[in-house]
Structures are given as C-alpha cells and as structure tokens.
Amino acid sequence: MLGVAYEEALEGLREGGIPIGAALFTRDGDLLGAGHNRRVQEDDASVHAETDAFRRAGRRRDYPDTVMVTTLSPCWYCSGLVRQFNIGAVVIGEAENFHGGHDWLEELGVEIVLLDDVTCQELLGTFIAEHPELWNEDIGL
Numbered sequence: 001m002l003g004v005a006y007e008e009a010l011e012g013l014r015e016g017g018i019p020i021g022a023a024l025f026t027r028d029g030d031l032l033g034a035g036h037n038r039r040v041q042e043d044d045a046s047v048h049a050e051t052d053a054f055r056r057a058g059r060r061r062d063y064p065d066t067v068m069v070t071t072l073s074p075c076w077y078c079s080g081l082v083r084q085f086n087i088g089a090v091v092i093g094e095a096e097n098f099h100g101g102h103d104w105l106e107e108l109g110v111e112i113v114l115l116d117d118v119t120c121q122e123l124l125g126t127f128i129a130e131h132p133e134l135w136n137e138d139i140g141l
C-alpha cells in the first residue's frame, strides 16, 4: 500500500511539486483513492496528499474500516481529517522529516503503523535540502 502513496509522491515531484503522496484503502486492501500534495501545481495550500486522496475516494457512508496510507506523518490539518471522518488506521512511511499529529491520533484510538521507510525519507529529505523555501511554506514556518 505504501508503494501507491510513494508513486503519488514521485508524480508530485515530476510535476514540480512537493513529493508527498497518500492513498485511502479499505482494510481489505482495495484502493479507494490516491493523491499527492498539489500546493505548487494548483496554487492551493489546502491540497495536501491526504486531502487529495480523500477527495478522490469520493463519498462514503463511514470510514472506520478504511486505512489512510501516507509517505509522511500527517500534519495537524490531515490528522484533523482522519479524526473528523473516523478513519480507522493510518500507515505512515516516515516521520523523520516531519513529525505530525500521529501521536495524537494514536491517543484517540486510531491504529498507527509507522514504517520508518528509508526510501520515503530520502525522497522528501532531498527535496527539502534543495527547496527549503517551499518546504517551510508548506509546514507554515
């Protein structure tokens, strides 16, 4: 499942954007929607990887049986999305480049799987080193 999110991150990088990808799956592994950060591409600060994947998944009655897979620990905005819609689990590629709200989600009973994936760390880490201004803009520094 992380592979789908990672491919989205690469697509974002190819588009000139910030390489963070996400995908929403059912617990059974069916893909509902995938997306990536489009802050640069769409000139829209609200299009994070998780919100993009969520919107592309369309409407759904409820979300406890879904899994949000993301290449990076979700920021407060995306952690709020997980909380708001009661998404049951979050699988995270890495939390080295950015430690978002996943501890808070875990306290609220959301299942958290942190993979410490080196490939995800390197993709975003390289981008941050090359484009610190875009990265600081994205995380609000």
Ligand SMILES: [Zn+2]
Pocket: 048, 049, 050, 074, 075, 076, 077, 078, 079
């Ligand atoms: Zn976010």
